[in-house]
Amino acid sequence: MAAALYDAAMPTPLDNLPTWRAESGAAAPRRVVAADDTMSADTAYRLACEGTGLLWKGDFHNARQLLQALARRTERKPKKNKKPETELSPVQAFNAHRLALGQRARILAMVIVPLDGDYTIPLRRAPDLKQACTEAWGPANGDACMVSLRELLGVVGAHEWRKKGVEITALGDAPNNRIYPHYGVFSPVRGEYVDLVANTPIKDKSLAFDIGVGTGVLSAVLAKRGVQRIIATDQDPRALACAHENLKRLQRIDKVELLQTNLFPEGQAPLIVCNPPWVPARPSSPIEHAVYDEGSRMLRGFLSGLREHLAPNGEGWLILSDLAEHLGLRSREELLNWISEAGLQVTNRHDIKPRHGKATDENDPLHAARAKEVTSLWCLTTAA
DSSP: OOSOOOOTTSSSOOOSOOEEEOTTOOOOOSEEEEEOTTSOHHHHHHHHHTTEEEEEOSBHHHHHHHHHHHHHHHTOOOOOOSSOOOOOOHHHHHHHHHHHHHHHHHHHTTEEEEEOTTSOOOSBTOOOOHHHHHHHHOSOOSOOEEEEHHHHHHHHHHHHHHHHOEEOGGGOSTTSOEEOOOTTSOOOOOHHHHHHHHHSOOSOOSOEEEESOTTSHHHHHHHHTTOSOEEEEESOHHHHHHHHHHHHHTTOGGGEEEEESSSOOSSOEEEEEEOOOSBOSOOSSGGGGGTBOGGGHHHHHHHHHHHHHEEEEEEEEEEEESHHHHTTSSOHHHHHHHHHHTTEEEEEEEEEOOOSGGGGOTTSTTHHHHTTOOEEEEEEEEOO
């Protein structure tokens, strides 16, 4: 990002700004002003709402406190109108929720911190985050940059996940049952879909395709269940690196071939497993691609290509939540039509209720839909 981003209304315009860094690809703020411990949270909030970036020059811990103060202000409830509010439909509630989250993210992204060319943070009481930044972004290239504090804290959070991992009971006893997510790779914290793969009977264990390997958790479960050979695919190099590291640690890498490609590898397999993103909406950041599948592209791509890649008498496992149905974003009839149009038939279905906290949180804006959610493993074969 070129220099000369500044707010002319401020007494000290900022010149010669470092490069803007954003994992999401978001553009740099059109205006950037200096901010430090003397700026009030109300002033910061007003500037952030206007789209003005606040390049922090003060104490690092005070910057975190400011971010928390801005977050509290974004959560304030608007004053209720005297007229009764019209109840929103499920899809309207989802769109309003996404809009509110997007607005909140844009405001909080306005608190910006500088990074030196070796990932040092040149602020008072700043922690050493070099390892976390290197894990997320690769080795430092010597160029200074500025980054949203919220994104930097996300890098720190990913580093902590990578250190402690996620326990997967389907992989056996501790300590050899943990998956360690990398930055930008969705963490397998929702264990119900893993349990479905761990407990559904496998007819032929000679070969399986794992479409969209992610952290490698499903490949690891299939290998533990005795599948002799697994070809796991993903388009994301980060996911492939993460899966390789996890499978190597679990001593399963000898059974898994990792391949960077879209959906299917060449050839056929008696078992093909896919856990696509569940919600047909546009992702707003790279990691959201694991949750949001705009236009159900991956889901429809998997269904339309499955028949060609299934070995004779083979079976495809589609693991899918029905949350989109309860949100009014996709109907069960649409899903069944796509299955039929692909020359497939449903031979069985295994269901499980979610166990995550939002399923029982009545304060969640999408609680009505989440309370009805069921995750299913659809057993698909070629239609006669």
